[in-house]
Amino acid sequence: MANIKDIAKLAGVSVTTVSRVINRHPYVSDEKKEAVLRAMEQTNYVRNINAVHLIKGKTNLIGVVVPSIKRPYFGLVVEGIADEALKGNYRLVLIQTNYEESRELEALMMLKLKQIDALIICSKISDWEIVEEYGAYGPVIVFEDARGTNVSSIFIDHYKSFMEALAYLSGKGHRKIGYCLARKSGTSSKQREAAYRDFLKNAGEPFDPSCIFYDAVHFEDGEWIVQRLTTMQNPPTALLVTSDQVAAGILACCNERKIGVPSKLAIVSFDNQPIAKILNITTFEIPLVDIGRSLFLQAINGNFYQKEIPVKLIERLTV
Amino acid sequence: MANIKDIAKLAGVSVTTVSRVINRHPYVSDEKKEAVLRAMEQTNYVRNINAVHLIKGKTNLIGVVVPSIKRPYFGLVVEGIADEALKGNYRLVLIQTNYEESRELEALMMLKLKQIDALIICSKISDWEIVEEYGAYGPVIVFEDARGTNVSSIFIDHYKSFMEALAYLSGKGHRKIGYCLARKSGTSSKQREAAYRDFLKNAGEPFDPSCIFYDAVHFEDGEWIVQRLTTMQNPPTALLVTSDQVAAGILACCNERKIGVPSKLAIVSFDNQPIAKILNITTFEIPLVDIGRSLFLQAINGNFYQKEIPVKLIERLTV
DNA sequence: CTGTTAGCGCTTTCAC
DNA sequence: GTGAAAGCGCTAACAG
Numbered sequence: 001m002a003n004i005k006d007i008a009k010l011a012g013v014s015v016t017t018v019s020r021v022i023n024r025h026p027y028v029s030d031e032k033k034e035a036v037l038r039a040m041e042q043t044n045y046v047r048n049i050n051a052v053h054l055i056k057g058k059t060n061l062i063g064v065v066v067p068s069i070k071r072p073y074f075g076l077v078v079e080g081i082a083d084e085a086l087k088g089n090y091r092l093v094l095i096q097t098n099y100e101e102s103r104e105l106e107a108l109m110m111l112k113l114k115q116i117d118a119l120i121i122c123s124k125i126s127d128w129e130i131v132e133e134y135g136a137y138g139p140v141i142v143f144e145d146a147r148g149t150n151v152s153s154i155f156i157d158h159y160k161s162f163m164e165a166l167a168y169l170s171g172k173g174h175r176k177i178g179y180c181l182a183r184k185s186g187t188s189s190k191q192r193e194a195a196y197r198d199f200l201k202n203a204g205e206p207f208d209p210s211c212i213f214y215d216a217v218h219f220e221d222g223e224w225i226v227q228r229l230t231t232m233q234n235p236p237t238a239l240l241v242t243s244d245q246v247a248a249g250i251l252a253c254c255n256e257r258k259i260g261v262p263s264k265l266a267i268v269s270f271d272n273q274p275i276a277k278i279l280n281i282t283t284f285e286i287p288l289v290d291i292g293r294s295l296f297l298q299a300i301n302g303n304f305y306q307k308e309i310p311v312k313l314i315e316r317l318t319v
Numbered sequence: 320m321a322n323i324k325d326i327a328k329l330a331g332v333s334v335t336t337v338s339r340v341i342n343r344h345p346y347v348s349d350e351k352k353e354a355v356l357r358a359m360e361q362t363n364y365v366r367n368i369n370a371v372h373l374i375k376g377k378t379n380l381i382g383v384v385v386p387s388i389k390r391p392y393f394g395l396v397v398e399g400i401a402d403e404a405l406k407g408n409y410r411l412v413l414i415q416t417n418y419e420e421s422r423e424l425e426a427l428m429m430l431k432l433k434q435i436d437a438l439i440i441c442s443k444i445s446d447w448e449i450v451e452e453y454g455a456y457g458p459v460i461v462f463e464d465a466r467g468t469n470v471s472s473i474f475i476d477h478y479k480s481f482m483e484a485l486a487y488l489s490g491k492g493h494r495k496i497g498y499c500l501a502r503k504s505g506t507s508s509k510q511r512e513a514a515y516r517d518f519l520k521n522a523g524e525p526f527d528p529s530c531i532f533y534d535a536v537h538f539e540d541g542e543w544i545v546q547r548l549t550t551m552q553n554p555p556t557a558l559l560v561t562s563d564q565v566a567a568g569i570l571a572c573c574n575e576r577k578i579g580v581p582s583k584l585a586i587v588s589f590d591n592q593p594i595a596k597i598l599n600i601t602t603f604e605i606p607l608v609d610i611g612r613s614l615f616l617q618a619i620n621g622n623f624y625q626k627e628i629p630v631k632l633i634e635r636l637t638v
Numbered sequence: 639c640t641g642t643t644a645g646c647g648c649t650t651t652c653a654c
Numbered sequence: 655g656t657g658a659a660a661g662c663g664c665t666a667a668c669a670g
Contacts, residue, residue: 003663014641019665027639049432050372051663055646059369061412069401070394079389082415086422091429093380094413096401103405110410113368220593252598255574274539279571322647333657338649346655370647374662 002043010039022047062299063116065095065107067123071217072273073243073288077122077143080292088300090117099183101125108134118299124187139302141295144187152305154294158188161284161311162195162240165268169238170203172319174266178211178236180225180246192242211236222249226257229265238266238319244276244283251279251318267318270311280317321362329358341366381618382435384414384426386442390536391564391592392607396441396462399611407619409436418502420444427453437618443506458621460614463506471624473613477507480603480630481514481559484587488557489522491638493585497530497555499544499565511561530555541568545576548584557585557638563595563602570598570637586637589630599636 004022008015013032020028021036028036039045053059064081066074078092085092093116097103104125111119111134118139124131128149131140135151146153162179169177179196181189193212200207210232213225225246229235241247247269254261261267269276272285291309298305323341327334332351339347340355347355358364372378383400385393397411404411412435416422423444430438430453437458443450447468450459454470465472481498488496498515500508512531519526529551532544544565548554560566566588573580580586588595591604610628617624 004665005663015664016641016643016666017639020640023665029639032640046431046433048373048663049434050369050376050378051646052665053369054367054373054648054663055665057369057646064413068398069388070391070398072389072391072394075389075391075394078413079387079415082388082413086415091434092413094383094397094401094411096398096405112365115368115410218593220597223597249597252571274537278539278542278568323649324647327657334648335650335657335659336655339656342649348655351656367647370662371649373647373664374649376662 007039011035061116063093063119065121076288077292080289081296084293084296112137158191159195162192166199174238176236177238179240180213180216216246219245219249222253226253241269244271244273282316282319284311326358330354380435382412382438384440395607396611399608400615403612403615431456477510478514481511485518493557495555496557498559499532499535535565538564538568545572560588563590563592601635601638603630
């Protein structure tokens, strides 16, 4: 496999000149350029990108950390990131964590090793201190509320949005409201729980832990949720669901069991994924693809940046 | 940022020795090793991975080409790939094509540039000749029927599986059968169409192009399909759907419009994604995650390999 | 316009 | 056990 030196020799010029034509620098005479091009053609030359990475100290690779790529939620965010990355001639290195902190740490380490130019964390596990620490090695941006830290972030204020959703349901006459969450820990979950407790306190309603459903992530989780609902002696009349996928699953199971929605159970969800539209699910729109775009743009920009993304209620037929 | 030379100087040893302790080579005296370790600690040393890539001529990066990562189908395949990659200490570079050939070509080019060690193409666009050509630069494996070429592949025989599905439906008494496809072109689609035509010919049934639904990809596509079905004067009584997502969408819309399934419309689908189980969709199981694993394993193995994956009918309630 | 040259940071013979 | 030195392939001053 020919290298730049071979080309130089073959074309009868210096390596600099070859480098110039490779990188489309001006100031190369047409004849020499021709000669170089011909030599490259002859030898089927390709430049070794790793040598370029070494000398430039960057790779045009952006790390993207997600818990699981098969979840449509993250699929949409990554879609946006990928879309923008393409324009900027960047590639994405996908790191799935399955919520294991060690994998997130590995991603952070890649930044330190300069294997990636920047890192986008779509759902964080490790402590803010750790993320802050690694931020010294390159741009890190998190799709999570990082206010109070010096980590860049684009985020939803889940306290606020949960409050809004609760108020909406309350306004529709619901007294007993439950909610479904993807995971117990995590910044977002804590914000949501805080909102829930504060709301209950304000409304003078008692807190009933059996109204909270954890590990509600996929469409198919709708099944056990509905199952559990039916066994409750005093089930909630409305459910706040943090993902359209789960809401869709719940709705499907309710339909199957002839549980009226919204008559017996009202559902408010989040994301406004395509499935929510088809199934007429009332949901809070979160512009995931656009958020993905912004995440990428800020990742390569590298400046400190924190921005809240507002959510918007889309009323449909499940409330 | 300290480099290996700095460490050597600081520890009072040669760079070779430093390199040895970095790479855990034997034959380094404990004292020197100690000294090196201390120097690394002091300076917060990290080795530049790009220099390693340059000298080794490999990057431990595997390219993965998918049309769109947000589709659960590809999410599952990538899940399997990622899982296995993790074990082998490889990283994935995600390339979304949106079915644009140029992007697939870019991925192939990355292999040529040695930016990735191998390439996995989950859904191919470009001609086999092109893929074969780039195969010279590194292992390429395709999740598509590559028999007759010298490209490695793990695949479903879509002709055979479609035939089987058609026979199954026919055995249940269906005379007029339609089908839904993701895209018109592509190896799989051609195989399926061939099966469909052959089946019709054998059964002596006429070919009705209005029974074929193209661009059926997502859950939400179920809507227009059902819509179109209702406007047909002589609609098919059974539908072969090439993705559980679409089948689920169709089922949801049928339920909404009180179209009995399977009484008015039978549905046989493919993949056996979790959603199919919940919605009791009769489907052909395709072990996507396992296929992902195999794809990865063969990609790093690098030997020529072609293997057909059998599909298995899972009878549920939509037929 | 063009070429010489000094690296980028690391690995790996090879000789001691 | 250890180190000197020769690269890996490329870029970018710098000098002409």
